[in-house]
Amino acid sequence: MKVAGKYPATFFHMKKLREFSRRVFGKGYSKWIFLLPSLILLAFFALPLIALIYRSIAPDFFANALSKQAFQALKLSLVTSSITTLVAVILGTPLAYLLARWKFRFKTLLELILDLPIVLPPSVAGLALLIAFGRRGLFGSFLNDIGISIPFTTIAVIMAQLFVAGPLFVRSARIGFAHVDKQLEESAYVEGANQWQLFYEVMIPIAIRALASGAILTWTRALGEFGATILFAGNLEGVTQTMPIAIYIGFERNLGVAMALSVVLILVSVILLMITKQLDKEEE
Numbered sequence: 116m117k118v119a120g121k122y123p124a125t126f127f128h129m130k131k132l133r134e135f136s137r138r139v140f141g142k143g144y145s146k147w148i149f150l151l152p153s154l155i156l157l158a159f160f161a162l163p164l165i166a167l168i169y170r171s172i173a174p175d176f177f178a179n180a181l182s183k184q185a186f187q188a189l190k191l192s193l194v195t196s197s198i199t200t201l202v203a204v205i206l207g208t209p210l211a212y213l214l215a216r217w218k219f220r221f222k223t224l225l226e227l228i229l230d231l232p233i234v235l236p237p238s239v240a241g242l243a244l245l246i247a248f249g250r251r252g253l254f255g256s257f258l259n260d261i262g263i264s265i266p267f268t269t270i271a272v273i274m275a276q277l278f279v280a281g282p283l284f285v286r287s288a289r290i291g292f293a294h295v296d297k298q299l300e301e302s303a304y305v306e307g308a309n310q311w312q313l314f315y316e317v318m319i320p321i322a323i324r325a326l327a328s329g330a331i332l333t334w335t336r337a338l339g340e341f342g343a344t345i346l347f348a349g350n351l352e353g354v355t356q357t358m359p360i361a362i363y364i365g366f367e368r369n370l371g372v373a374m375a376l377s378v379v380l381i382l383v384s385v386i387l388l389m390i391t392k393q394l395d396k397e398e399e
Contacts, residue, residue: 164381167374167377167378167381168378168381170374171371171374171375171377171378173371175371176371176375176378177375179369179371179372179374179375180372180375180376180378180379182372184352184356184361184365184369184372185361185372185375185376187352187353187356188352188356188357188358188360188361188376189358189376189379191269191272191353191354191355191356191357191358192338192357192358192359193338195269195272195273195276195337195357196276196280196334196337196338196340197334198273199273199276199277199280199281199333199334199337200280200284200330200333200334200337202273202277202281203277203280203281203284203285203330203333204284204326204330204333206281207281207284207285207288207329208288208319208326209314210229210285211284211285211286211288211289211291211292212288212292212314212318214226214229214285214289215288215289215290215291215292215293216292216293216300216318229282229285229286230282230286231282232278232279232281232282233279233282233283233286235279236342237279237340237341237342237343238342238343238346240275240278240279240342240343241275241342241343241344241345241346241347242346243278244271244274244275244278244343244346244347245266245346245347248265248266248271248274248347249265249266250264250266266347266348266349267348267349267351267354267355268348268354268355269348269354269355271344271347271348271349271355272344272348272355272357274347275340275343275344275346275347275348276336276337276340276343276344277337278343279336279337279340279343280332280333280334280336280337280340281333283329283332283333283336284326284329284330284332284333285329286329287325287326287328287329287332288322288325288326288329290325291321291322291323291324291325291326291329292318292322292325294322294325295317295318295321295322299317299321300313300317303316303317324394327394328391328394331387331390331391331394332391334387335383335384335387335388338358338380338383338384339358339359339380339384340357340359341357341359341360341363344357344359344360345360345363350364358376358379358380359380361373361376362376362377362380
């Protein structure tokens with residue numbers, strides 16, 4: 116429908132809406148178009164965390180946070196996530212370099228396989244690990260025959276964490292290596308550097324911030340892993356009961372312990388995110 120043969124009717128409707136907005140919000144009404152949805156979403160993210168921290172503040176907070184169950188879960192989580200991160204760095208750095216700097220067949224397929232655990236539900240990851248390495252699994256049955264049992268052990272916790280968190284390091288490291296100027300690579304070869312010298316003396320120092328950021332993200336994700344761990348490793352206090360599992364169990368048995376552990380995880384995550392943000396700023 117045309118009005119005055121020139122403008123559609125919706126044009127005048129929008130004009131009236133803008134005039135109404137100016138009367139209600141004043142001259143800066145256009146800012147509210149961005150502020151209102153932003154504030155709503157920010158409140159949605161912040162309010163549950165504020166409520167959790169507020170409700171956890173109680174006289175027995177430190178007693179719950181330092182209880183035997185909480186201490187064992189915290190210790191196990193810190194140890195396993197640290198080992199997971201170390202393994203991811205040792206094995207993932209060469210792989211990330213290969214994906215970033217080399218060209219070969221099936222490279223896209225390999226990248227897909229590496230990125231898949233990032234988007235898979237953790238329960239699917241845990242079931243896949245159990246089917247593969249369980250006592251009657253595809254590979255686990257052979258290991259069981261020679262006396263090696265992985266499920267429901269601390270090793271299973273590390274494997275579950277590595278499966279879901281390791282790809283985060285590989286992705287971050289791959290991006291870091293890919294951003295290195297190819298002219299530096301060519302100059303290193305001209306100076307007589309071999310492949311190992313190029314990797315260790317040129318690539319690593321330049322991409323170190325991306326590697327550090329990926330390691331922090333991996334450690335944080337491993338620390339918070341729940342779904343794959345409880346399916347593949349179970350819930351054995353002091354053996355496989357990490358902090359997220361202790362929080363889940365504490366929700367039914369001791370809510371104070373669950374809330375205290377949740378606050379500890381929030382504080383650790385905030386600190387690590389601040390470090391990651393600082394590394395990103397320095398890289399810029």
